[in-house]
Amino acid sequence: MQSNKLGWFLLAPTLVVLFFFGVVPFLYVVWLAFHQWNPFAVDPTIIYNGAENFRRLVFDQAFLSSLGVTLAFTFFAVTTQVILGYVLAQAFMRDFPGKAIFRTIHTLPLIMAPIIVGSIWKLMTTPSIGIIPHYLDQWFGYDLNIGQSAIAAFTITVIMDVWHWTPLVTLTLIAALVSLPPDPFEQAQIDGANRRQIFWHITLPMISPAILATVFIRLMDALRTVDEVLMLTGGGPGSATRYLGVHIFREVFPRTNYGYGSAVSVIVLYLTIVVCWLLFVGLIAPRNKKA
Amino acid sequence: MTISLKAGASALALALAAQGAFAQDIQIENADWWQEAGAKFDGVTIRGVTESTPPSNFVTDVIAPKFEELTGIRVEIETTSWDQMYDKAIKDMEAGTGIYDVVYIEQDIVYSYLSRDFLVDMTAALEENSDLQAPGYSEDNFTTFADYFRGENGDLFGVPMEAFIKIYLYRTDLFDDEEIRAAFQEQTGRELEPAKTHEEYAEIAEFFTQYFQEQGEDIWGTTAQAHTGHPASWYEYVESILPTFGVYNWGINADEDYAATVEHGGEMNSDTAKEALTWWLSMRDIAPPESVQSTWTEVATTFAAGRAAQGLVYGENAAWIASDENQSRVVGNVGVALPPVEDGVMEEIEAGNGYIGYYDGGAFGIPVSSNNHEAALLFAQFLALPDLQEEWALAAPRITLTSTYDSERVQQLDEDLGGYFSMMRDDGALFQGAPPYPFHAQVREAVAPIFYSILTGSTGVDEGLDQMAERAEQELTNLGYRTN
Numbered sequence: 072m073q074s075n076k077l078g079w080f081l082l083a084p085t086l087v088v089l090f091f092f093g094v095v096p097f098l099y100v101v102w103l104a105f106h107q108w109n110p111f112a113v114d115p116t117i118i119y120n121g122a123e124n125f126r127r128l129v130f131d132q133a134f135l136s137s138l139g140v141t142l143a144f145t146f147f148a149v150t151t152q153v154i155l156g157y158v159l160a161q162a163f164m165r166d167f168p169g170k171a172i173f174r175t176i177h178t179l180p181l182i183m184a185p186i187i188v189g190s191i192w193k194l195m196t197t198p199s200i201g202i203i204p205h206y207l208d209q210w211f212g213y214d215l216n217i218g219q220s221a222i223a224a225f226t227i228t229v230i231m232d233v234w235h236w237t238p239l240v241t242l243t244l245i246a247a248l249v250s251l252p253p254d255p256f257e258q259a260q261i262d263g264a265n266r267r268q269i270f271w272h273i274t275l276p277m278i279s280p281a282i283l284a285t286v287f288i289r290l291m292d293a294l295r296t297v298d299e300v301l302m303l304t305g306g307g308p309g310s311a312t313r314y315l316g317v318h319i320f321r322e323v324f325p326r327t328n329y330g331y332g333s334a335v336s337v338i339v340l341y342l343t344i345v346v347c348w349l350l351f352v353g354l355i356a357p358r359n360k361k362a
Numbered sequence: 363m364t365i366s367l368k369a370g371a372s373a374l375a376l377a378l379a380a381q382g383a384f385a386q387d388i389q390i391e392n393a394d395w396w397q398e399a400g401a402k403f404d405g406v407t408i409r410g411v412t413e414s415t416p417p418s419n420f421v422t423d424v425i426a427p428k429f430e431e432l433t434g435i436r437v438e439i440e441t442t443s444w445d446q447m448y449d450k451a452i453k454d455m456e457a458g459t460g461i462y463d464v465v466y467i468e469q470d471i472v473y474s475y476l477s478r479d480f481l482v483d484m485t486a487a488l489e490e491n492s493d494l495q496a497p498g499y500s501e502d503n504f505t506t507f508a509d510y511f512r513g514e515n516g517d518l519f520g521v522p523m524e525a526f527i528k529i530y531l532y533r534t535d536l537f538d539d540e541e542i543r544a545a546f547q548e549q550t551g552r553e554l555e556p557a558k559t560h561e562e563y564a565e566i567a568e569f570f571t572q573y574f575q576e577q578g579e580d581i582w583g584t585t586a587q588a589h590t591g592h593p594a595s596w597y598e599y600v601e602s603i604l605p606t607f608g609v610y611n612w613g614i615n616a617d618e619d620y621a622a623t624v625e626h627g628g629e630m631n632s633d634t635a636k637e638a639l640t641w642w643l644s645m646r647d648i649a650p651p652e653s654v655q656s657t658w659t660e661v662a663t664t665f666a667a668g669r670a671a672q673g674l675v676y677g678e679n680a681a682w683i684a685s686d687e688n689q690s691r692v693v694g695n696v697g698v699a700l701p702p703v704e705d706g707v708m709e710e711i712e713a714g715n716g717y718i719g720y721y722d723g724g725a726f727g728i729p730v731s732s733n734n735h736e737a738a739l740l741f742a743q744f745l746a747l748p749d750l751q752e753e754w755a756l757a758a759p760r761i762t763l764t765s766t767y768d769s770e771r772v773q774q775l776d777e778d779l780g781g782y783f784s785m786m787r788d789d790g791a792l793f794q795g796a797p798p799y800p801f802h803a804q805v806r807e808a809v810a811p812i813f814y815s816i817l818t819g820s821t822g823v824d825e826g827l828d829q830m831a832e833r834a835e836q837e838l839t840n841l842g843y844r845t846n
Contacts, residue, residue, distance in 0.1 A: 110456055111474050111800055113842030133811055197660075198651035199580065199669070218590050218654030219818065307591020308654065309818040310811050324449060325593075326807035 103333035110327055117330075124334035134335060136310050137318040138342075140225065144314055145293040148232040152289055153282060155233065156240025163245055181238045189302025192231045196303070203227075217304060221311035224304050228312050231299055236292070240285050247281030248274075283354060287347050294343050315339050388424070390749050392497045393432055396740075399494065400433025403737040407436040410726070411450050412466035414441040415678070416758035417524040421726075421745065424753070429744050435737050439464075451729075455480040458731040463738040467520045468724045469510050470796030475727065476513055477800035482728040485517035487739055494736055499743040503763045510795045511725045520725030521742045524760040526677030527786050527793045528602055528720040530702065532556050534780070535695040536570070536581075536671050545573060556672070556699040560606070560641055563672070563702040570671040571648040585673025586642070586649035587661045590817045594657035596806055599642060599813070601720040601796070602674050606703040607638035610716050611797035612805070614834065620844045622834035630831035631824075639816070639823050646817075649673075654817070666690035674701055676722060677782060681759035684779045698780040700789060717794035723760070761786060801841055808837035 104124055108117040128134050163174055180188065195201045196217050204215040217224040255273050264272070275282075297316035300306065306313035306321070313321075319339070323332035390396065412418040418441050426437035442450070451465040455475070467475060475481050488495050501508065501518055511520035536542055537554055546554040546569055557563035567583030574581040587598035600612045609629045614620055618627030629635055646653055650669045652660060662679035664670055668691040675683070682689050684696040701719050703711070710716045726745060728738045744750075751766040756775060759782065766772055767787050776783035796802060809830040816826035838844035 109804065109841060110452070110478065111804055111841070115478060193655075197655055200652070214651075216651055216654060218652075221818065305589060305591030307589070307814050307818070309590060309815045309820055311818075312591070313811070321807055321810075324445060325803040327452070327804065 100333045100336055103330055104337045105334075106330045108330045110329075120330070124331050125338070127331065128334060128338060133310065133313075134318065137313050137315050140310070140312065141294060141314040141316075144225070144229060144232075144296070144312075145290060147229045148236075148293050149286060149289045151229070151233045152237045152240045153286060155237050156285070157244055157282075159237065159241040160244035160248055163241065164248055177241065178238045180235045181242075183235070185235070185296075185298035186302055188231065188235050189299040192227065192234075192299070193303050196227055218308055221308055224308055224311050228300050228303060228314075231303065232293065232296065235299065236289060240289065243281055243285045244278065247278040251277055279354070283350070286350065290346060290350070291343055294339060294346070388428055388750060388753055390428065390432060390747065395497055396429075396432040396744070397434075399496070399740055400435050403433070403435050403734075403740075406734055406737045407438060408463045408734055408737050408741050409461060410437070410439040410464035410466075411447050411454075411462050412439055412441055412726070413444045413447045413468070413724070415524070417754065417760050418466065420754050420757045421523065424757075425745060425750060428750075429741055433740065435740070437741060444468075455729045455731055460729075460731045460733045462729055463732040463734045464726045464741060465729055466523075466724055467511065467727045469722060470802050472511055472520060472725070472727075473798050474800040474802070476519060480727075480729055480731075481519040482730055482732070482735060482739075483513065483515075483517045483519060484521070484728065484739065484742060487728075487735065488743075491736060491739070494739050494743075496740065496743040496747070498747050498749065503746065503748060503765060505762055505764050506791065507721060507723055507762060507795075508725075510721075510723075511727070520727035521746050522723060522725045522762040523745055524678070524758065525721065525723035525762050525786070526680075526760065527790060528674055528676050528701075528722060529680065529782065529785065530556065530672065530699045531665060531675045531680065531683070532672040532697045532699065533668070533670075533692060533695050534697040535692075537697065542573065545569075556697065557702040558700075559702050560704055564641070564645065566672060567645055567648055580650075580669055582648060582650045582670050583672065584645050584649050585656070585661045585664050585670045585675065586646040586653040587656055587658055587674070588642075588646040588649070588653045588817060589657050589660075590654050590814050592657050593806055593810060595817060596810055596813050597658075597720075598674070599639060602701065603638050603642045604635060605717050605719060605794075606701055606707060607634050607641075608704060608707045608710060608716060609635050609638060610794075611799075612834075613831070614797070614799070614805070614838075616797075616799070619846055620835075620838045622838070623828075623831040626835065626846075628831060628835075630834060631827040636823055636827055639827065643817070643823070666692060668692050674719070676720075677786070678722070678759065680779055680782045681775070684782075685775075694778075696780050698782045698785055700785070700792065711792055718792045719794075721790065721793035721795045723762075723795075755783075759783070801838065801843060804841060805834050805837050809833050 105119060105121060106117045107120045107123070109115070159177065163170065195203050196215065198204050198216050207213040207215045215223055217227050251274070256269060259269050259273055295316045296314055297320055300312050300314055301317055301320065304312045306317040315335070319332055319335050322328045322335060412421070418439070422439045422441055426439055429435065430437055447466055448471065451462060454461045455465070455478070467481070485501065504522060505525065507525040508518060508522050511518055511522060513519055537556065543554045549569060550565055554566070557566055563584070570581065570583035587594050589595045604610070604613065609632065613628055613630030613632065613635050614622050615628045621628035622630040624632050650664055652664060656664065658676050661673060662675055662683060665673055665675055666683045666689055680696070680698065683692060684690070685693060687693050703718060707716065708718070711718050726742055728735060728742060732738055746763065748763055748765050751761070751763050752769045752771055755761050755766050755769070755772050759775070759779065761767060761772070761783060767783065772783060799805070812821065812826055812830045812833060815821040816823055821829070835844055
């Protein structure tokens with residue numbers, strides 16, 4: 072009983088901070104989502120408009136286009152990160168010369184602020200000064216211009232996100248792989264299982280909670296990506312990389328469309344929960360049922 | 363203490379000493395008055411927020427320390443990105459929290475702030491508190507740029523601290539090169555001179571792009587601020603291209619219920635607007651490849667790198683392009699001219715019925731929500747003292763007082779800048795700030811996706827401008843400015 076009280080006492084400061092800086096702003100955003108508010112309208116007051124903002128969303132081409140490219144971005148970025156992260160994690164499980172240095176370099180992008188990552192990639196991809204267009208042109212005769220080509224811009228944003236966040240996946244999966252007990256692997260080898268069988272029937276099921284946790288984290292981040300993309304492409308060319316985070320930024324900050332922007336934010340949160348739930352239902356629930 | 367820590371501390375000390383020395387170098391007349399005036403505000407700290415630009419940095423590094431030294435009033439100015447500055451200032455003024463005592467007001471957002479009564483009427487405040495009226499400060503000292511910060515009653519709501527015009531820069535070394543001049547004459551049958559019309563400009567741009575392509579050199583005929591996902595491209599079109607074709611105020615007609623479509627009395631989708639955009643896109647197509655990712659900053663960088671023979675460049679960049687060898691490869695080779703116009707437009711502008719380009723700049727205003735109005739009023743007047751202006755103009759190419767043009771050192775800089783200051787003084791009246799609308803960002807963001815789509819070629823010019831005009835009217839109706 073005593074330790075229970077002490078626990079709450081020690082948690083109290085964190086809970087208070089969370090309440091005021093997490094729960095209250097969230098409730099405010101939800102409340103605003105049901106209002107019309109633009110401080111630079113003729114009537115700058117906050118006006119209740121029911122579910123009008125949500126109704127508008129359904130017919131808003133800019134939002135729907137943004138949703139489409141965001142889902143595509145999330146799919147390609149997260150899938151690549153998980154596959155590449157696993158391959159690198161397996162590589163780091165083995166010994167090879169320069170492993171420590173390579174692992175350190177590989178982890179460096181993680182400590183960089185997204186805005187810096189965006190700036191670096193902008194420098195690397197700007198025609199005439201960027202190293203990437205330079206070598207693509209020199210080696211393959213390919214003229215990379217992310218200010219002109221929608222596909223090129225989309226691809227580069229995916230690659231940038233993969234470059235930035237794959238180390239997180241790698242580190243998480245290394246931790247998962249290191250913690251695996253050796254017995255099942257030894258038994259499988261004695262039974263004559265090949266590497267592919269070991270991967271599908273032992274490694275993958277045993278590290279799937281770690282993979283799923285990583286996927287959830289990356290999924291949530293990818294769905295609300297803003298800074299890197301805003302710095303690299305500004306959402307362009309056209310609306311090719313105007314992901315939901317960028318769309319919300321433009322609605323809320325320059326356009327000061329606080330009510331509608333809040334509604335989009337709420338929908339993005341809902342979408343994130345639904346996607347995570349679908350993943351959980353699709354991957355975890357059947358396994359639990361079988362068990 | 364490690365060596366690096368010692369070195370860092372020494373560098374910091376030297377920097378502070380240098381900064382202090384710089385601030386002390388400036389002599390302020392009536393120093394006693396400032397000391398007495400400041401004594402009433404013992405312990406007061408003025409807090410401000412501004413965009414991180416050379417003129418603002420001069421305020422934080424030199425003017426604020428000088429003000430503190432004389433008055434004893436502490437000044438803390440945050441210099442940050444434009445977006446952050448705008449967001450912080452608006453939220454503070456909207457909520458009335460009183461965090462900031464001075465805020466930076468860019469010329470195009472002053473109308474939004476005035477419409478919401480966010481700012482203190484400085485003229486009235488000084489009339490009510492005549493004991494705060496500083497010797498040496500007078501609204502009559504300002505250039506006409508100050509008029510953009512006046513309310514409907516003619517009173518001043520912000521003290522101008524920077525002013526620039528967006529000008530036509532050209533490479534004098536290329537324009538004066540005998541071989542190039544001969545080639546140009548042979549191809550076009552006329553002398554190579556800075557363009558006065560769009561036709562001439564296009565001819566020169568096409569000539570240079572082709573000429574240097576044949577030579578295998580990376581020099582193009584023009585710059586283009588044509589980012590396909592950044593508002594900079596929208597601003598180049600509405601502020602620098604449209605007016606030179608005779609379409610003003612973004613093609614929105616305030617007298618016709620803020621109409622944007624031709625159908626309702628606007629010009630956003632007029633034939634002239636379509637011609638202007640088509641012309642600009644044709645220039646974009648022969649500009650350096652980075653143009654589709656260029657904002658105002660990158661355009662200046664492109665010109666400074668010597669990659670363009672001519673272009674429209676914001677004046678705030680003209681000084682470093684023309685004089686800073688650490689940043690520019692075209693030092694000493696920069697000429698300044700008025701932007702080219704369509705036939706008949708210059709006569710219209712000279713008659714006072716239009717403008718040739720953008721008169722950019724900003725001011726410091728005092729939020730109504732500030733808790734230190736009086737101390738902030740002192741600081742605002744301090745910013746406009748003639749004693750400070752020469753050093754300020756040399757540090758950042760801005761002039762807001764007419765007397766600054768008379769300074770010998772400023773005139774010397776003017777020569778180095780190819781006559782940029784002279785043009786601002788003599789032809790400044792041909793330029794104009796952003797239209798007096800309180801809904802700039804709102805309309806811009808509403809039409810921007812369509813505009814970017816035109817830039818990428820996904821939407822045609824005619825169709826796109828029609829959609830933009832309709833979208834603008836729809837947004838203005840939603841905001842309540844348009845009634846029909």
